[in-house]
Amino acid sequence: MTSGDPRTDLPVVSVCANEAAFRDRIAGVLAEAGHAVLSQSATGEQLLASCNGTVPTCVVLAADQPSRAAFETVRLVRSQLGRVSAVLVCRQAGVADVRRALELGVEGIVLLSELEKALPAVVVAVCAGQVSAPAGHRRAVRPRALTTREKQILLLVVSGLTNSQIAAELFLAESTVKSHLSSAFGKLAVSSRSEAVAVILDPERGPGLGIGRVSPEPVRVSTG
16 A cells, blocks of 8 residues: 655545535645545545555544544544544534544544634644644643542442442542542543443543552542
């Protein structure tokens, strides 16, 4: 397989979006900026089939907002093509959405409202090893770290304990456990215990959280 385009130093891009109009707009913006658009496809499988032996430098995906389907497409493409750069174009995204996308391996996020002025530059940046997020979402690039107590509680959540059981284990009030969980959920960009467990057990995201390195042993503290 070959990578890159001998006619230009700009990245070679494959576009993947379910909506044809979305694909055409993205491809048009990239072509206007001088990028070589290798292919346009509706699914990750079609993208792989359209490569014809050439590996794109970057894959640009589109979705209404960061979603599991988009992340699964990134994983599928990388499982076959290696570590190609990935940019997600979405109609809307909150800080938590952007943080989750970056943690799951998307290097760049572009809002549809900023497509024309931002996408070509973001593609170049991520292909150069940078991470890019919309200006209003910068704090998503550096997510807040989990506290030791939050890690302890999450470890017990993974073990299957209920809030009341965790409270008893750590000598805390159940309301305190709920408060710590709420804070941890926000940092992990999840909204439920099952989603939190999925993140912690994810081989890409989980190890960086440091949850497996904390002691689950109870530490007697004030419940205030």
